[in-house]
Every structure is written in structure tokens, then in C-alpha cells.
Amino acid sequence: MMSSCCGPSAPLDQTQAVDDRYGAAALEQEACLCTPVAFNPQWLEVIPSEVVERDYGCGDPTRWVESGDTVLDLGSGSGKNAFICAQVVGAEGAVIGVDRNADMLALSRGAAPVVAERIGYSNVRFVEGAIETLDASGPDGAPLIADASVDLVLSNCVLNLVNPSARVRLLANIRRVLRPGGRVAISDIVCDRPVPLALQQDPELWSGCISGAWEEQAFLDDFATLGFEDVAYADRSEQPWKVVEGIEFRAVTLVGALPGGLATTASPAAAPSCC
DSSP: OOOOSSOOOOSOOHHHHHHHHHHHHHHSOOTTSSOOOOOOHHHHTTSOHHHHHTOOOSSOGGGGOOTTOEEEEETOTTSHHHHHHHHHHOTTOEEEEEEOOHHHHHHHHHHHHHHHHHHTOOOEEEEESOGGGTTSBOTTSSBSSOTTOEEEEEEESOGGGSOGGGHHHHHHHHHHHEEEEEEEEEEEEEESSOOOHHHHTOHHHHHTTSTTOEEHHHHHHHHHHTTOEEEEEEEEOSSOSEEETTEEEEEEEEEEEOSSSOOOSSOOOOOOSOO
């Protein structure tokens, strides 16, 4: 089994394990989480360093954002991806980050006015909630995220943290919030074979983006079943990120689009050359 750099395992509570680990990672950078990713440095200049340092991802889904988009960032964490999107979509666009972790929300919300001042406009808001329950009613009775209100749903190494029992609701909500022609750009960890129960019951492996990984083909199939077209891995690491008990885990970015619009997933922004 993979050696630990983050302490001993505790009795399994997937939700609590994720909340505890990412809450701590919001306060102090943790090298164990996910994989280093290169981002275009021009987008990072206006983002506070503590936000950049405490971002944990496995890809760059922001490359599929377009000017004027309304973007939903699932599991927005420190806010780095959302703040990159804010610059790409421009003053006419909007970005909504959803996260359930109080420490991460405090970090992203604290940075929001700093970024807004530096770019000259405010178009980002961070909402507290679980990404699988975007249809949950708020105080006004409306769902957390309205139907058909988003052009692009992106996520960076977060879908694998959701309990498999909630995956159907998670996927249905992604489909529900998108407008006709809406797109997805999901960076995540996938595996080449089913993860056995023993690994699923390890809270460190779960919170470390391993035990909850989708099988590689099933991830594509699930989005195609939702009605997305041209579903494909735009990015896929050639070498595994981790190998645990013979199972290969690698980083991918899944893209696809709903029918009914002019959007395309074929031409992302050029990949950056540095971090």
C-alpha cells in the first residue's frame, strides 16, 4: 500500500476526512495533495500568493473558458481557478465558486476583493455548498445554482472526492445547471481498474484523490450518457500519477458539450510553459 506522508489513518468518514484534510490544507500548504500543474503565469500575477500556494489540482480546466462565459467552478477551494476564469471571461462574464469547506471559503472570499481591485471589476462569488447538492433549496426556496444558468462547468480534482452514492445526483446537477450548448472541462484522477473496498475505506487515500477515482472509460461513458457530445480526454497523463496495489491512477481533463449551441471543445488556449 502507498506509504503515508500525512499521518495515520482514522476510522472512515469520507466527508469528514475530506473536510479535515482540505481545511488544514487551506491554512498551510500540503505537498501530498494532487499533482503539480503548470498555469499561464499571466493569470497568476493578480492572485494573492497564499491562494496560489494552497490550490490543489491535477490539471488546468481554465484553458476551456471563453470570454463572456458564466462559469461554475465545482469545489473552488482557494479560488485560484475561479480567479483565473474571472480574468478570461472579462467584465461581461461571471464566475461562481462552490465549496463546502469553511476554511477554503474564508481564503477565497478574503482574496476576492483584492483580485477585483487589481483587475478593475468584480465578477466572482463563492457559495457555500456541496457540489453534489446544487439543487438543494436555499433560504429563498430556490436551488443553490439555478437551472440552465451556466455556460461552462469546470472542476479541478474534486469530483473524485464525492461519495459514489451521490454520483448520480452530482452528474444530474451538472447537466441541469448548463444552458443549451453548455460545456464541461473536468480535470480529475481516473484509474485503470476498479478500486477495491479496502482502499475505498482508507480516509487518507480517499481525501488524497485516489480511492474515489472513476474508472477511466466509465468517466467518459457517464458524461456521454448525460447527453454530452464529443466527450473526450483533452489531456491525459502518459505516466501514472500513482500506482497503488497495482492500480494505475492518472490525471485527465474531460471535455464535452451539450447540443444546442455553437460552443466547441476543440481549441483550448495554448498550454503554458511554466507554473
